[in-house]
């Protein structure tokens with residue numbers, strides 16, 4: 703098996719020209735503010751929260767959620783990133799997928815309420831890998847999941863606790879998330895599918 707390269711960023715497909723917008727920059731900002739409020743409500747405040755973004759785009763989303771929570775509560779929530787690459791069940795099929803390094807806040811995750819953050823939830827396999835990666839790092843009191851887009855088609859018994867937008871899709875469509883920190887603009891588009 704080829705080992706993933708730690709330094710080479712994963713290639714990302716360009717968005718086809720016929721893609722249509724599903725979330726604008728303002729929509730994304732509103733969704734993240736709402737999710738921030740939901741997380742605080744569910745957790746009854748910011749105590750013991752740790753946000754972990756899943757690379758690539760889960761990382762800036764986790765940082766934005768941290769900022770949104772801080773704006774409401776006035777306290778900084780630890781934010782880190784959790785690489786799941788080596789825990790994926792499709793590593794043999796996609797051996798060139800780049801590995802990142804996990805960055806866990808100094809607070810650690812033991813007895814914390816960890817909120818995993820990702821851009822798209824689809825089969826659920828990335829989140830399964832995230833739970834596997836997390837179990838090597840400690841024992842959170844609870845693990846929750848926040849995603850910007852849930853496009854359905856789960857292949858595993860995994861669900862999100864906080865969703866920016868539920869987007870019914872067909873399997874031959876693709877959801878493209880672009881974020882200013884990595885891509886220079888904020889937008890969610892969808893491409894492919896019958897008649898599009």
Ligand SMILES: O=P(O)(O)OC[C@H]1O[C@H](OP(=O)(O)OP(=O)(O)O)[C@H](O)[C@@H]1O
Nearest residue numbers: 757758759821822823824825826827828
């Ligand atoms: O529920 P799943 O079927 O696992 O799909 C969701 C994952 O797919 C995308 O990642 P991708 O592998 O395209 O890499 P990226 O994060 O670099 O965009 C997305 O960012 C999610 O992490």
Ligand SMILES: O=c1cc[nH]c(=O)[nH]1
Nearest residue numbers: 822824875876877878
């Ligand atoms: O449509 C999809 C499916 C998985 N991951 C994405 O980013 N988009």
